[in-house]
Amino acid sequence: MTAWQRDFAKRAPWFLLPALGLLAVFVIWPLGRALWWSVSDADLLAPERARWMGLGNYSDLLTDPRFRRAFFNTALFAVLIVPLQTAAALGLALWVNRPERAWRWLRVVFFLPVVVSLPVLAVVWSLLYQPEQAGETGLVNAALGIFGIEGQAWLRDPQLALPALAAMSIWQGVGLQMMVFLAGLQGVPREQLEAAQIDGAGAWRRLVHVVLPSLRNTLVFVVTVTTILAFRLFVQPYLMTRGGPEDRTLSLVQYIYEATFLNLELGRACAAAVLFLTWVGLLTWMQRMFFGEEKS
Amino acid sequence: MVVSDGRAAETIRVWSHQGQEAESRALRKIAAVFNEVNRGRGWSVELTFFPDFQYTEKLAVAAAAGDLPDAFDLDGPLVARFVEAGLLADVSEVYPREELADFLPTIIEQGTIGGRLYALGSFDSALLLYYDREMLARADVSAPAEGKGWSWAEFVDACEKLKAAGMEPVGLHMNESADEWFTYAFSPVVWSGGGELIDVEARRVRGVLASEENVRSVRAWQGLFARGFAATDPVEPDPFGQGKTAMDWSGHWMARSHLKAKGERLGAMPLPMLAEPSAPCGSWCWAISARTEKRAVAEAWLRWVTGVKTGVVPTVRANGAVPSRRSAFAHFPEYSEIPYRIFREQLETSARARPRTAFYATLTQRFAAALRDISRGADVEARLRKAEDEVQRVIDRKTRSVAEVAR
Amino acid sequence: MKRGLTWRVAAMWVGSVAVAVVFLAPLLWAVAGSFREEAAIFRLDASSLWDVDTWTLSNYADGWRRAALGPALLVSVAQVALIVGGGLIVNALAAYAFARMTFRGRDGLFAAVVMLIILPVEVIAVPMFFTARDLGLTGEFGAAMAGLTLPFMAKAFNIYFLRQHFLALPVQLEEAAAMDGAGVWTQFWRVALPSVKPALATVVVLDVLTHWGDFLWPLMIGTRESTRTVQIGLANLFTQPPVQWGDILACAVMATLPVLLMFRWLQRYIVATQVQTGIK
Numbered sequence: 001m002t003a004w005q006r007d008f009a010k011r012a013p014w015f016l017l018p019a020l021g022l023l024a025v026f027v028i029w030p031l032g033r034a035l036w037w038s039v040s041d042a043d044l045l046a047p048e049r050a051r052w053m054g055l056g057n058y059s060d061l062l063t064d065p066r067f068r069r070a071f072f073n074t075a076l077f078a079v080l081i082v083p084l085q086t087a088a089a090l091g092l093a094l095w096v097n098r099p100e101r102a103w104r105w106l107r108v109v110f111f112l113p114v115v116v117s118l119p120v121l122a123v124v125w126s127l128l129y130q131p132e133q134a135g136e137t138g139l140v141n142a143a144l145g146i147f148g149i150e151g152q153a154w155l156r157d158p159q160l161a162l163p164a165l166a167a168m169s170i171w172q173g174v175g176l177q178m179m180v181f182l183a184g185l186q187g188v189p190r191e192q193l194e195a196a197q198i199d200g201a202g203a204w205r206r207l208v209h210v211v212l213p214s215l216r217n218t219l220v221f222v223v224t225v226t227t228i229l230a231f232r233l234f235v236q237p238y239l240m241t242r243g244g245p246e247d248r249t250l251s252l253v254q255y256i257y258e259a260t261f262l263n264l265e266l267g268r269a270c271a272a273a274v275l276f277l278t279w280v281g282l283l284t285w286m287q288r289m290f291f292g293e294e295k296s
Numbered sequence: 297m298v299v300s301d302g303r304a305a306e307t308i309r310v311w312s313h314q315g316q317e318a319e320s321r322a323l324r325k326i327a328a329v330f331n332e333v334n335r336g337r338g339w340s341v342e343l344t345f346f347p348d349f350q351y352t353e354k355l356a357v358a359a360a361a362g363d364l365p366d367a368f369d370l371d372g373p374l375v376a377r378f379v380e381a382g383l384l385a386d387v388s389e390v391y392p393r394e395e396l397a398d399f400l401p402t403i404i405e406q407g408t409i410g411g412r413l414y415a416l417g418s419f420d421s422a423l424l425l426y427y428d429r430e431m432l433a434r435a436d437v438s439a440p441a442e443g444k445g446w447s448w449a450e451f452v453d454a455c456e457k458l459k460a461a462g463m464e465p466v467g468l469h470m471n472e473s474a475d476e477w478f479t480y481a482f483s484p485v486v487w488s489g490g491g492e493l494i495d496v497e498a499r500r501v502r503g504v505l506a507s508e509e510n511v512r513s514v515r516a517w518q519g520l521f522a523r524g525f526a527a528t529d530p531v532e533p534d535p536f537g538q539g540k541t542a543m544d545w546s547g548h549w550m551a552r553s554h555l556k557a558k559g560e561r562l563g564a565m566p567l568p569m570l571a572e573p574s575a576p577c578g579s580w581c582w583a584i585s586a587r588t589e590k591r592a593v594a595e596a597w598l599r600w601v602t603g604v605k606t607g608v609v610p611t612v613r614a615n616g617a618v619p620s621r622r623s624a625f626a627h628f629p630e631y632s633e634i635p636y637r638i639f640r641e642q643l644e645t646s647a648r649a650r651p652r653t654a655f656y657a658t659l660t661q662r663f664a665a666a667l668r669d670i671s672r673g674a675d676v677e678a679r680l681r682k683a684e685d686e687v688q689r690v691i692d693r694k695t696r697s698v699a700e701v702a703r
Numbered sequence: 704m705k706r707g708l709t710w711r712v713a714a715m716w717v718g719s720v721a722v723a724v725v726f727l728a729p730l731l732w733a734v735a736g737s738f739r740e741e742a743a744i745f746r747l748d749a750s751s752l753w754d755v756d757t758w759t760l761s762n763y764a765d766g767w768r769r770a771a772l773g774p775a776l777l778v779s780v781a782q783v784a785l786i787v788g789g790g791l792i793v794n795a796l797a798a799y800a801f802a803r804m805t806f807r808g809r810d811g812l813f814a815a816v817v818m819l820i821i822l823p824v825e826v827i828a829v830p831m832f833f834t835a836r837d838l839g840l841t842g843e844f845g846a847a848m849a850g851l852t853l854p855f856m857a858k859a860f861n862i863y864f865l866r867q868h869f870l871a872l873p874v875q876l877e878e879a880a881a882m883d884g885a886g887v888w889t890q891f892w893r894v895a896l897p898s899v900k901p902a903l904a905t906v907v908v909l910d911v912l913t914h915w916g917d918f919l920w921p922l923m924i925g926t927r928e929s930t931r932t933v934q935i936g937l938a939n940l941f942t943q944p945p946v947q948w949g950d951i952l953a954c955a956v957m958a959t960l961p962v963l964l965m966f967r968w969l970q971r972y973i974v975a976t977q978v979q980t981g982i983k
Contacts, residue, residue: 005804005805007881007887008803008804008805008887009804009805009806011800011804011887011888012800012804012806012809014796015796015797015799015800015804015891016796016797016800016801016812018792018793018796018797018857019793019794019796019797019857019862020797020812020816020857021857022793022853022854022856022857023816023819023857023859025834025838026831026834026835026853026854026855026857027819027822027827027831027854027857027859029834030827030830030831030833030834031822031827031830033830033833033834034827034829034830037830041697043381044356044357044359044360044829045356045359045360045377045378045381045383046359046360046381046382046383047360048362053697060693064689066686092722095718095719095722104970106719106723107970108963108966108967108970109723109726109727110722110723110726111966111970112726112727112730112963113726113729113730114912115912115959115962115963115966116730116733116955116959117915117916117934117937117955117958117959118916119918119934119937119938119941120733120937120951120952120955121729123948123951124729124730124732124733125729127531127732128729128732130529130531131529133527133529133530133531139728139729139732143728153529155529156528156529156672171725171726171729176909176912179905179908179970180905183901183902183905186901187871217867217871221864221867225820225860228820228821231821232821232823234823234825239473242473242475242664242665242668243665244665244668244669245668245669245672245674246669246674247665253823253825253826256825256826257825258661260828260829261352261353261356262657262658262661263657263658263690264356264377264657265690265693265694266360266829268693269829270830273826273827276826277818277821277822277826280821281818281821284817284818284820284821309926314939317769344926344927344928345928346922346935347922347935347938347939347941348939349938349939349941350918350919350922350938353919353922353923354922354923357828357829357832357923360829360832360833361832361833361836361841363836363841363926365926533946533948538742
């Protein structure tokens, strides 16, 4: 250890204290409380009467078909979202990564949906997805009609509802990942790109051999974060489909929300939250193992 | 602050959901007058509005944290759950018995749990079938005698004629995003067919919600969509007012706007019945927190906001709901006419409160989800049975947990 | 060669416009709705758009008043500014420590922090509310503002994100500064922090977006109308019968503009043409 590093290490507590202190108070402490409630029969309206009930909530959840359904839906949503949204974001980032002013405006366009509040977008998209009725049809079906594709009853078809929500979510969120990729692209060494170009490498080869390797960390990051965000799915089904049709869009967070505020089963909701966190944590960890630690 | 005679001023916190603009304004005024009148005693209310959306969640979290306001309004069907958790004060004694008799029976029913009164409203609700006289005439459909409703067969027959005449027969507002609409609007179909949603005493939905009668009734209801009499996913919030549908399955809250749009053409009748007449009721009502330390002020507020001249009349004037007290009707001349007269008649005779059970929130959500799926073609019996299972699971868990406490 | 280039440029423009249309169409539909009379909004066919008689500005005036948007905007701006400002400092400090300082248990501690990223607020809102209540962060205006902001300043995601960018900085930068006699603080404040500006800007954008859209938490914390945020004002419109879609869309437009302007302003930092590393 050099003197420089030793000097640094001594200051570490002061650098860490504010953030970790806040996290401890506002996240860890509540988590601890949630952990205790998760092994109790706490009722939201009277949590002080909570009594110990061991792992009852957990075993009950694992056998609850509705919980399993929520888990399955959310996982399916993630499987749909993660590869598509990542690829789309990378594509858009490469597309608009040019210095002229016009491209800056295009970036704003792609980012726009991220900025609008989800409740409003949920309403707008419910209308866009409308199937034909009384001679009028929603924008989505009308647009598909131009290409001769037959309209669908998107949000009310059990097979299509979740993919429809996924499509809307990608549209809504892809601008954010695009920005992250754009930031990452600024780190691509220009010298290497120029050298490759001089060597006569085409766009594709430059992408595969120069850009992607230097985007590696960003890529791992985007995949991880998109996975986490996908598992947090809540507002879209809560507002657009209420979890239907036939429970096909019921998400995990929605299940937890329902358990808390509708059934008022605080203990059970906390147990579901703990399971949720364990699962997503495990998934994130597995992803990191798979991709390897990011290199500094 | 210290009032003139030296006692400390007492201010109670009061929460309310944000209703229509005029309604909230009226409530603010009611509170202001209360404060004015009670200035000498040093009593006042501090009124805060919260969005209707997730207001119930707000109340639940406040209750959990022991932070409920001294008085608040809540939706009628939630009273039972709050009472079970010991959160509401018994208000049976707030009014003398003879004055309580002035309230509509539905209001008393809604606020009564286990024989004790916990909540009182300043207004009630009503649901009926509006129709456009001209459109009906065009399809050669004759409406029943005034004040009477159709049988289900007559209703279906009318729909058929209207459709044959190229009109959209009826709007059922299936685009409503709140689960509550479905339970409120279509429980009468179940009740009318002789069924129940839940056996409140036995805490049982299994074998009740998907009973033979209910399957039959809900199938009849499903027929309205299957035969194209009603849209499963309409876009328009008010197709009847826009002249798109000939009939409207809707509430008192549309009366003013329908009258304005249709004038003389507007007709109204009770909901069509399968076996017996049936109608829903219930709305927001006022309760006092069991933990309040300013009980006297809170009770004074409750009396004020449900008092005929101090609360009921100004509120109803603003929101157009049905007054909760018989003596208040004298202030509203429109109650001698259609549709208003039917509102009152219904509430005095055929209307009934939604199930007063601690599991209402779960029940209404699962029932609403089932109705949505059924309207789009799901198998009635299987879907109701699924809802039954889901609700019963929640009930069983809670009951088990309570039984363990008893042990 | 020249000709080919022109074709490529043309193709790029056509492609760009096509994709832009896909992205903009739903939003334009919403914006158009905000300028239309209530009955016209639900006309799904686009041709009715040209019916000038159905255009109106009254949605903006009505929405502004009914949602009490003026004060709500102020509260939201204050809330977001506090979260972002406070958060930027505490998170950058922690991220820097995790990136540059070696101490026992660092990796374990960092892994624990990373775990917290996965926590959505809906999932622990209730226990969090209990903590806020225990600390007296509900109720009066000042307390409620603290309750709105303090819990979200430290953010696992931001720490993780900033640490990545600190890691990507060449250590030589700081070592050179150290050689010149700069202390730890100076190295952090004068050397490291300015070098990760794009990351900081990204964090600001993310935080603003997240908290501008907050609904559940402000609803739970606030017990006074003085702490109503934009989303709560908007929610009022969703449920005050009769629901006026024109007002909702108009308010949504007005509530989006501030965030949009902020983004337009910050994007120059996010996508600096070249990060100035100082090393060739």
